[in-house]
Amino acid sequence: MAVSTTSSVTLSANDRLVAGVLALLLGAFLVFGAGLANSAVLHDTAHDTRHSYGFPCH
Amino acid sequence: MIVRYLLAALVAGLFSGVLMTAAQEARVVPLILHAEEFEGGDEAAPAAEGTTPGTGTEGAAQTQDHSSLGAVILDVVSALSPVSVAYAHEGEDHEEGGIMFGMSRFSGTLLANLVTGAGFGLLLAGFSLVSGHPITVANGALWGAAGWLAVHMLPAIGLPPELPGFPAADLGDRQVWWIATVILSAAGLYLLFLKQNIVAKVIGIVLIAAPQVYGAPQPGDISSNVPAVLGAEFAVAALATTLFFWIVLGLSLGFANEKIAKAA
Numbered sequence: 502m503a504v505s506t507t508s509s510v511t512l513s514a515n516d517r518l519v520a521g522v523l524a525l526l527l528g529a530f531l532v533f534g535a536g537l538a539n540s541a542v543l544h545d546t547a548h549d550t551r552h553s554y555g556f557p558c559h
Numbered sequence: 560m561i562v563r564y565l566l567a568a569l570v571a572g573l574f575s576g577v578l579m580t581a582a583q584e585a586r587v588v589p590l591i592l593h594a595e596e597f598e599g600g601d602e603a604a605p606a607a608e609g610t611t612p613g614t615g616t617e618g619a620a621q622t623q624d625h626s627s628l629g630a631v632i633l634d635v636v637s638a639l640s641p642v643s644v645a646y647a648h649e650g651e652d653h654e655e656g657g658i659m660f661g662m663s664r665f666s667g668t669l670l671a672n673l674v675t676g677a678g679f680g681l682l683l684a685g686f687s688l689v690s691g692h693p694i695t696v697a698n699g700a701l702w703g704a705a706g707w708l709a710v711h712m713l714p715a716i717g718l719p720p721e722l723p724g725f726p727a728a729d730l731g732d733r734q735v736w737w738i739a740t741v742i743l744s745a746a747g748l749y750l751l752f753l754k755q756n757i758v759a760k761v762i763g764i765v766l767i768a769a770p771q772v773y774g775a776p777q778p779g780d781i782s783s784n785v786p787a788v789l790g791a792e793f794a795v796a797a798l799a800t801t802l803f804f805w806i807v808l809g810l811s812l813g814f815a816n817e818k819i820a821k822a823a
Contacts, residue, residue, distance in 0.1 A: 512560055512688075520561040521688030524568055528681030535674040537734055541656030547671030549664070553587040553797050554675065555711055555720035557733035 560820075564684060567815035572680025575808040576672040582800040583668065590793045591723060597784040598724030679706065680808055684816075686745065692753055696813040703809020704802070705752060709745040711801045713767060717775025720797035724785040728776035740770040 512520065535547050536556040544551070544558075551558045658667040683706050687694045694702050714737050721727055743766045750763030783790075 512564070514691075516561055517688050517691065520564045521685045521690075523561065524565055524681040524685030524688060526685075527565070528568075528678045528683075528685055531674050531678030532682065533678075535671045535678060537738075539730075542659050545656040546658045546662070546667040547675075549583065549588050549591055549668045550671035550675060552591055552720065552723065553583050554801060555715055555718070555797050557718060557727070557730060557737050558721065559723065559727060559730065 563820045564688060564816075565681065567819040568680040568684035568812060569677050570819065571684075571808055571812035571815045572677035573673055574676075574811050575680065575804055576674075576676025577669075578807050579676060579800065579804040580669045580672045582803050583672070584665075586796040586800055587793070588668070590789055590796060594722035594724055594785045594789050594793070597786065597789075676804070676808065679710070679805075680812060682706075683808065683812060686749075690749060690753065694809065694813045694816055696810065696817060699809040699811070699813030700806050701809070702812070703805040703807070705748050706809065707802045707805035709748055710741050711798060711805075713744040713771075714740045715794070715798060716771055719790075719794045722785050722790055722793050724783060725790065726778040726781050726783050728778045732776040736770065736773075736775050740775075743767065743770050 534543060536551055536554060538544075548558075658664065662670065683702060684694070687702070717740065718733055718737060727733065747763040747766030750759045750766065752763075754760060754763070
């Protein structure tokens, strides 16, 4: 009834998994690019960030 | 609906990345710049050093230790220009590197923090969605603290945050150990915190301990030109600022979940 609509709109279990896996993949891609990718340009741009986040660097 | 959850994670991550940049500039970056004065000439200088707005001349002095020709040229260029020169195009993996789009060092750090913040925000949200435990304002700080444990504190036991010029084992070996430790720690914390079963909690502790027992790759020679005091200050500053980042991230993700994701 009305109670269920006011608390929250929840995802179905299937949609929740899809959203979660999408978020994990996209997040891992971004963190890898900024923190770990072995590209000199990415390394130099993110240099101070890599060090201060404690990513293995150099 | 799916997009709204991803959007909430992005908003929280970008917001945390901006705050993290301020914390870094206050506590961490000065130590990195200080350490680079002692760094040996055997490594390529991070391009465009010292082009942080307002510190151009100071930065140029700091790169004097670097003996490579590129660094010398860069010193001259950076002394003349407030904006760094990117001498590699985006997407090309030249050895000499350089900051993309010709940005200043600070802009590069800000961009990297935004990307990293969005990435960790998505990872935290994804972990929450897949495991079926929602992140709210009430529990957001705890989620953030758990993320900090998995990504920073536990890996730092084997690989402490390192300053430029610190001795270190092979980069590939360290990255593999670091990634494995983050994944095992996250899985272990999930079993330890979110499962009621005592057997699951014990397995969680075993997973967290496993990479530490195996041991992180260590350098053969630990001598360094960088003073130990700087290293100690840096390790604490790096862990403290990342804890700040993760607690902000957890809280803002809880807030964004309630405001954006559930506001359909």
